Amino acid sequence: MASGSMLPMRIVVCVKEVLDPDAVGAYALSGGLVVGEDGKTLTQTTIPRLMNAYDEQAIEAALRIREGGTECTVSVVSVGDDLTTLLRHAVALGVDDVHEIRPPEDEPDCHVIASLLGAWIRTSGGADLVLCGRQASDDDQGVVPALLGEMLGMPVVAVARAVEITERASVMVTTVTPDGDETAEAALPAVVTISNELGEPRYPTMPMRMAARRVNPEVVEPDSISEGADLAPRVRLVRQYVPTVKGECVLIEGDGPAAQATRLVEALVGDRVLQGRP
Amino acid sequence: MSAPVVVCTWQGAGDDVAEETAAALTLGRRVAAESGTELRWLVLGPAPEDLVETARSHGVTVVDTFGDARLESPGPDAVVEAVARYSASRPAALIVFNQHFGTRFVVPRVAGRIDAAVVMNCTDVELAESGGFLVTAAAYGGDTRAVYAPDPERTCVVALLANAVLPEPVETPAQAPPVEDVDIDVAGVEERVRIVEQARSEGPRLEDAEIIVAGGRGLGSPENFKLVEELAETLGGMAGASRPIVDEGWTDSAHQVGLTGRITRPALYVAAGISGATQHMAGCSAAKTIVAINTDPDAAIFRYAKYGIVGDCLEVLPEMIRAVREAGVAR
Ligand SMILES: Cc1cc2nc3c(=O)[nH]c(=O)nc-3n(C[C@H](O)[C@H](O)[C@H](O)COP(=O)(O)OP(=O)(O)OC[C@H]3O[C@@H](n4cnc5c(N)ncnc54)[C@H](O)[C@@H]3O)c2cc1C
Numbered sequence: 290m291a292s293g294s295m296l297p298m299r300i301v302v303c304v305k306e307v308l309d310p311d312a313v314g315a316y317a318l319s320g321g322l323v324v325g326e327d328g329k330t331l332t333q334t335t336i337p338r339l340m341n342a343y344d345e346q347a348i349e350a351a352l353r354i355r356e357g358g359t360e361c362t363v364s365v366v367s368v369g370d371d372l373t374t375l376l377r378h379a380v381a382l383g384v385d386d387v388h389e390i391r392p393p394e395d396e397p398d399c400h401v402i403a404s405l406l407g408a409w410i411r412t413s414g415g416a417d418l419v420l421c422g423r424q425a426s427d428d429d430q431g432v433v434p435a436l437l438g439e440m441l442g443m444p445v446v447a448v449a450r451a452v453e454i455t456e457r458a459s460v461m462v463t464t465v466t467p468d469g470d471e472t473a474e475a476a477l478p479a480v481v482t483i484s485n486e487l488g489e490p491r492y493p494t495m496p497m498r499m500a501a502r503r504v505n506p507e508v509v510e511p512d513s514i515s516e517g518a519d520l521a522p523r524v525r526l527v528r529q530y531v532p533t534v535k536g537e538c539v540l541i542e543g544d545g546p547a548a549q550a551t552r553l554v555e556a557l558v559g560d561r562v563l564q565g566r567p
Numbered sequence: 568m569s570a571p572v573v574v575c576t577w578q579g580a581g582d583d584v585a586e587e588t589a590a591a592l593t594l595g596r597r598v599a600a601e602s603g604t605e606l607r608w609l610v611l612g613p614a615p616e617d618l619v620e621t622a623r624s625h626g627v628t629v630v631d632t633f634g635d636a637r638l639e640s641p642g643p644d645a646v647v648e649a650v651a652r653y654s655a656s657r658p659a660a661l662i663v664f665n666q667h668f669g670t671r672f673v674v675p676r677v678a679g680r681i682d683a684a685v686v687m688n689c690t691d692v693e694l695a696e697s698g699g700f701l702v703t704a705a706a707y708g709g710d711t712r713a714v715y716a717p718d719p720e721r722t723c724v725v726a727l728l729a730n731a732v733l734p735e736p737v738e739t740p741a742q743a744p745p746v747e748d749v750d751i752d753v754a755g756v757e758e759r760v761r762i763v764e765q766a767r768s769e770g771p772r773l774e775d776a777e778i779i780v781a782g783g784r785g786l787g788s789p790e791n792f793k794l795v796e797e798l799a800e801t802l803g804g805m806a807g808a809s810r811p812i813v814d815e816g817w818t819d820s821a822h823q824v825g826l827t828g829r830i831t832r833p834a835l836y837v838a839a840g841i842s843g844a845t846q847h848m849a850g851c852s853a854a855k856t857i858v859a860i861n862t863d864p865d866a867a868i869f870r871y872a873k874y875g876i877v878g879d880c881l882e883v884l885p886e887m888i889r890a891v892r893e894a895g896v897a898r
Contacts, residue, residue: 310707314844317710318867324711331711399675399685428706428713429826430687432675439679444644444759447672461763465820467668467774467829468766475760482672485810485827486820523684523721527701528714536870538859540877549876550886553858554894556874562835562856563802563896 298361298454298477300351301416302384303406303433304344305367306375310426312336322531329529340375343422345382347483349490350452351420352383359454361417366409368392368402373506380501381493388413389506390514398522403436408515410441416478418460423448423482431482438480446473450486570660570722571628572599575650577611577670587665588615589734591727592625594692595663596737599628601694604660607631609653609749611646613639623743624736630746631657642758643673649753651680656751659722661692661700666726667830678724684717685724690731708826709845709852729830730853771805773822773829778804778837781824781851782812785840785861785880789817794884795839801891807831807851809841825850837887839880843868860884 308331316322316333325332351363365379366388376387390405397405410416419441424431438445450470451463460479464471465486493501511520541556543549558565574595576588592608599606605628614632615621622630633649641649654662654677664674666687678685690712691703699719705728706713717723773779780802782795792812799806807829808822824831826849836854841847843859843866851857852871859872860880869875876883 310846313707313710314846317707317845322710329713403679423827426708428704429708430675430704431671432678432685432687435672435675436679439676445672445676446760466766467772467821468768469821471762471766472764473760474763485814489814521718523682524686524702524715524717526713527716529706529711530714531710532712534867534870538869538872538875540864540869540875546876546878546882546886547889549878550883550890551893553874553876554887554890554896557835557856557858558894558896560856563891563894565894565896 298359298417299414300354300361300363300418300420301410302344302347302351302363302365302379302420303367303437304348304365304375304379304422305341305425306338306369306372307341307425307427309337309339310342317531324529324531329526331529338375340378341422341425341427343424343426343483343485345422345490346485346487347420347422348379348382348384350449350481350483350487351418352491354418354452354454357453361454362386364388364413364416366390366406368397368405376506377501377504378493380504381497382491383493383497387504387506388509390509391511393511393515393520394522396522396526397520398524399430399432399436400523401520403433403440404518404520405511405515406433407437407440408518409509412514417458418452418454418477419443419480420452421480421482423484434480434482441478441480443478443480444475445480445482446475447482448484449481450484452481452483569602569604570658571605571607572602572661572663573607573609573657573659574627574663575609575611576615576665577646578613578615584729585615585621586734587667587729588621589625589736590729590732591663591665592621592627593735594727594732595661596626598661598692598694598700602660605629607657607659609650611649612641619743619746622746623740626737626740627744629744631749632746633749633751641753643676643760644758645753645756646673647676647680648756649751650677652751652753653749654681654683654722662722662724663692664724664726666728670726674724674726681722681724683722683724686715686717687726689725689727692725705849707845709849730832769821773805773807773824773831776805776831776833778802778835779807779824779831779833779851779854780804780837780839781807781809781841782839782880783809783841783847784811785842786812786817787840787881789815791881792817794881794888798837798884798888798891801888802835802896804833804835807836809844809847823850838868838872839884841868842866843871
């Protein structure tokens with residue numbers, strides 16, 4: 290680990306490529322969301338692929354730490370094929386280096402992904418801070434950061450809106466809870482997951498984007514990092530389907546908003562959802 | 568007999584809703600019955616008052632408790648270690664948790680610690696023909712359902728979404744199950760994350776509200792959120808919001824309803840200028856009555872609503888405030 294010594298800290302951000310959730314939502318709304326012949330993948334080729342938004346915010350959190358004066362490097366890593374565009378976006382945002390780990394199987398599950406990320410972190414110099422998005426917007430599982438924490442023996446602080454490195458080699462995290470913000474501290478190394486409350490990530494500048502075009506991610510073969518690791522998936526996706534929502538909405542008509550509002554309140558009183566004046 | 572099904576509840580971390588405990592026990596009982604095994608109920612934290620009666624009415628075979636103060640208000644590291652050791656001493660086929668803020672980030676760590684298969688956002692568990700389980704989970708915020716087959720050689724850990732399973736007590740309960748003390752001491756477990764400043768709950772929580780009036784981007788501008796707050800107040804309820812307007816700072820994140828916000832279950836949910844994206848509906852579709860006000864007759868929200876007004880919420884909300892005042896209504 291770099292912490293405690295004079296070496297700069299190393300921040301590793303784990304990112305995932307997903308189908309644009311807004312486009313998926315739009316298809317779902319229009320009834321056009323279709324699962325392909327394999328029974329599990331969404332086939333709309335017009336849905337763009339992009340970086341999971343929370344992961345982009347995790348990069349933003351790392352860059353804010355660096356800009357805050359902490360001496361550190363920011364590495365971005367992802368598991369998958371054809372991630373050059375995705376990872377060049379990370380470079381354009383301002384990270385130091387990017388890495389693409391090839392998946393060993395067609396459908397790696399969270400366990401396989403976490404094992405590969407963990408193995409890569411271990412064999413590439415370790416990490417003082419691992420940042421992840423709170424969950425991926427495709428499967429919504431949010432499991433990988435937790436598994437990473439367990440595998441690397443690091444504490445996990447979830448759902449952060451702000452992350453700071455302290456003088457005493459710890460991380461100070463503002464987390465979002467149902468009861469409001471909480472401040473938590475953990476000794477480094479640690480895993481922290483980032484939520485949308487962190488705020489908008491920066492937009493890459495044109496010169497940064499141009500420069501990023503010349504960068505290729507380092508490609509990592511799984512065999513080179515995961516010797517002895519158990520890369521058998523713990524779960525397999527067997528089917529995906531689009532659930533039906535049955536609509537039985539009664540539209541309240543009437544002569545203008547005043548009449549409609551009055552009728553609506555009457556209907557709610559009639560259903561005993563609201564109690565009228567006796 | 569094959570390995571048991573274990574339902575693990577953790578009061579204090581959010582498992583205070585009797586209905587959610589009952590839902591998890593209902594799912595657990597069904598799976599246990601189908602696989603011809605026993606249903607155990609592992610209780611973390613303080614035991615609910617009606618522990619034995621609840622267990623009996625849900626056909627629990629054995630209740631496992633940490634019978635003393637060891638796990639009165641456990642931190643996440645203690646819980647992960649406690650469940651891991653419990654699981655090592657009594658290997659389970661399936662462990663069911665309720666999914667809410669307190670368990671969302673702990674359940675996957677439990678799975679990692681015991682090298683189990685894990686599925687979050689679970690809506691159902693069935694037995695596969697080939698043996699093993701089939702676990703259905705919500706994906707894409709609810710736009711799709713994914714069905715996963717966990718490795719049958721391992722324990723499977725699932726986190727059950729609120730309102731996914733209808734609680735059903737057994738018709739004729741057998742006798743009360745024994746309550747056994749789990750002989751596991753986690754007092755020595757050190758919490759690695761130190762809470763420097765605890766969240767201060769500011770008044771009532773959306774999760775507990777009986778009436779919620781929520782606003783979205785259709786409000787047009789930040790000052791119009793006042794209309795939402797005023798109707799909420801007039802109804803004796805609370806104000807909610809969709810994520811975009813929280814991100815824009817029209818109101819703070821304590822009001823965000825949805826997949827990554829509050830999961831609510833009010834009697835009445837009024838959605839004004841909200842399109843009804845699945846990620847939003849994940850936080851309010853359990854409402855008994857949803858009312859939608861939207862200018863777009865094709866908005867998804869109308870598919871979930873019982874009553875709808877196709878119209879401008881800036882015109883309808885003030886009229887609703889008036890109509891509610893005139894009718895002198897309350898919950
Ligand atoms: C991983 C992930 C997690 C997410 N989590 C959440 C979450 O927790 N909560 C959440 O809310 N969202 C969440 N979202 C975002 C979600 O997908 C939607 O983008 C969001 O809910 C839309 O908010 P909205 O309905 O306010 O805005 P829009 O979708 O823009 O809808 C505005 C609606 O207002 C209507 N309208 C416009 N003008 C008027 C008017 N004058 N009167 C009446 N109606 C009008 C329009 O017809 C439209 O239907 C998440 C997204 C992702 C990808």
